[in-house]
């Protein structure tokens with residue numbers, strides 16, 4: 001089974017992005033081995049910081065993954081700073097990092113009606129800058145996420161069905 005690293009873009013325990021990531025993991029648990037990155041453990045990016053264990057673990061997780069699944073909210077029309085910080089840590093050496101040629105899949109999640117579409121575009125741009133391979137598919141957006149969660153679980157069948165349709169070819173491409 002392919003190994004998929006989930007990188008959530010929100011640190012909140014009650015995060016709708018994390019709830020979405022959990023729902024995807026539950027639906028595909030028989031088709032992939034999932035791991036979840038703890039990006040909240042990473043220090044602020046600083047090239048002077050060497051041998052940080054949280055950074056080493058994160059870089060190792062990205063390197064070991066057959067594919068990376070980003071599930072993130074949009075903050076102020078872009079990706080959350082905490083997510084950009086994590087990406088920056090794993091982005092060196094430039095154009096030859098663990099993200100080079102890494103298959104990536106993006107899900108954005110928002111309390112609003114736009115579903116984080118701007119963060120989705122910005123994340124693709126950032127991944128392109130590291131020569132990662134963003135999976136080509138219809139954009140997977142979870143709009144008005146609060147209405148689609150039941151007790152912290154993503155339960156909206158229409159959204160879950162759409163995720164199945166778009167995420168299945170990504171998993172199959174890694175096999």
Ligand SMILES: Cc1cc2nc3c(=O)[nH]c(=O)nc-3n(C[C@H](O)[C@H](O)[C@H](O)COP(=O)(O)O)c2cc1C
Pocket residue numbers: 010011012014015016017018072073074075076077078109110111112113114115116145
């Ligand atoms: C600092 C901040 C900025 C936000 N900016 C946006 C935004 O630009 N677009 C949007 O759709 N939602 C925005 N939101 C609302 C988020 O979509 C909403 O809070 C969402 O639930 C956050 O994701 P989470 O539940 O995974 O933590 C913002 C929220 C915060 C806290």
